[in-house]
Amino acid sequence: MSTRAFAVQSAEALFGPIAIERRAPGASDVAIDILYCGVCHSDLHTARSEWPGTRYPCVPGHEIVGRVTAVGSQVTKFSVGDLAAVGCMVDSCRRCLSCDEGLEQYCEHGFTATYNGPLDGSGENTYGGYSEKIVVDEHFVLAIRHSDTQLAGVAPLLCAGITTWSPLKHWGAGPGKSVGIVGVGGLGHMGVKLAHALGAHVVAFTTSPGKRESALALGADEVVVSTDPAAMAARAGRLDFILDTVAAAHDLDAYVNLLKRDGALALVGVPATPHPSPSAGGLIFKRRQIAGSLIGGIKETQEMLDFCAERGIVADIETIAMQEIETAYARMLKSDVKYRFVIDMATLKAA
């Protein structure tokens, strides 16, 4: 199936329309007409070869919601006309321990990313959600139980949502727990919303005093400007868990020191240059840990989507046309978005 898409042909190129091929749906495949696709910072990193291994043409996009247009003969979970979503993965080995446990993001053979293909660089390239249609094995397709009017805001749940949900759940965010969220951007604003909805006491950390009111509106119980030493010192040893959504290199000790005994600081972003080396003493004297977490598995992604649907939770977004992607990237680089751009894919179809 020839499919219209927006792609870059090299690290220096601008986005423009191309035609890509989507496979005809196989027995276990679901074909989806894409309605909305969120814009993740990973899209930009990949398109511009800021991470190694980009294959061109590159069609980013892994926050995909749409409507099912065809299903294979063995598909049981979806019917034509259903709303459906695709996140960061479209395949994995499905045989290793991590896949068996529903944690395909940690597949021991490497999952196949929704765009830019297998993580190890082998095999075929894949093309993401900056396109009209996508065909995905039903195991990697999520059901959407939000209302039609919420769909644009659902899209970022597929990456920003699950990337914050998975560590929040893994490290036990909930009633009686004090949870820090570092950064109030695309990921962080979802972290605040989800931690709050899970019942935790939420402390949002930002370098921007101007984000105080909006962080409170998202559900933070406290907002700390991380450049204020007194405000930071007042929280020393007070938090059970901190989710750090800031990928830029920064001082981790400032947050480690806020953890209680046995507390964890979880990183979800890979900085372009390493963080300053954290203090071993800060870990040793309270048995604290610095950990990492990668997106989330399919099972927990569905749980997160259902949790959000029940509570009416979506991302706070700004809708753009496909043709505005370069402007959106430029604004994203300046953190000039509250909090996620979402492409209305009707604009690609109309192009």
Added chain:
Amino acid sequence: MSTRAFAVQSAEALFGPIAIERRAPGASDVAIDILYCGVCHSDLHTARSEWPGTRYPCVPGHEIVGRVTAVGSQVTKFSVGDLAAVGCMVDSCRRCLSCDEGLEQYCEHGFTATYNGPLDGSGENTYGGYSEKIVVDEHFVLAIRHSDTQLAGVAPLLCAGITTWSPLKHWGAGPGKSVGIVGVGGLGHMGVKLAHALGAHVVAFTTSPGKRESALALGADEVVVSTDPAAMAARAGRLDFILDTVAAAHDLDAYVNLLKRDGALALVGVPATPHPSPSAGGLIFKRRQIAGSLIGGIKETQEMLDFCAERGIVADIETIAMQEIETAYARMLKSDVKYRFVIDMATLKAA
């Protein structure tokens, strides 16, 4: 009670005899005639002001075994003539959450170290085990169930033993688990012995090919020379837990990469200069953690001592006279000891 001890009077001074005062035993105190005291690298760091805050005169020593010579009226666990031991702590607040849980080493108000006093620098100095006698509240005194002939080898269990036991137990070392021990020295040799005795598959890491046979003799199932890239690569993603006993700054990623998903690398030493900054990606892509661990609580120290007594486990040691302490330090700095010096305190009494 005037008590003979060996002390340094400044960072540059040599050890020499002094007289210190020990309090008369209070109602909950146990007075101990010291038979053996292990020599820990912390003794040297403190004596020579390599860590901040040393108070002089400094009498190190926190691997103490001896015999009870007097007990206060409220003491219930010890009688005159019993064997007894004292480790790194002689007091804590006993009211905070960590103290309530038997994890006095994480006391929220800071424990009182066996030497060099309260960790926050307040209050009185304390004098350690390089001395004839010590008087300690019974809560911080351990019972010894080893035989009399094993006592010198028991002494290092009080620091080297518990510092490795606590993280091994906390992170679940046992049957079916593959556990790495980095460094085969004072701490590491106990880590290998204890992990083996707990039933784990033990992989010892050393930079010294010459330590292979002795590491196997200690109980390692495999020995990896960490400077051999092929040997390291062959263990990638294979270990459940790694206890890193090396305090010198080194590449943590080399070990993080050997962990399975959800594996932990636990540090127990504070390097003089920071370790190279670990890779966020190495943590994120397998949800691994880098953590720290500090000695161990009184309850778990007693459990470790009883476990070792039942199995006849002691440290491998070289006994020295008190007067040989400077030579011992010089040899310790060259790692020229298998694996711990222990002072026979009869030599102080005879001096």
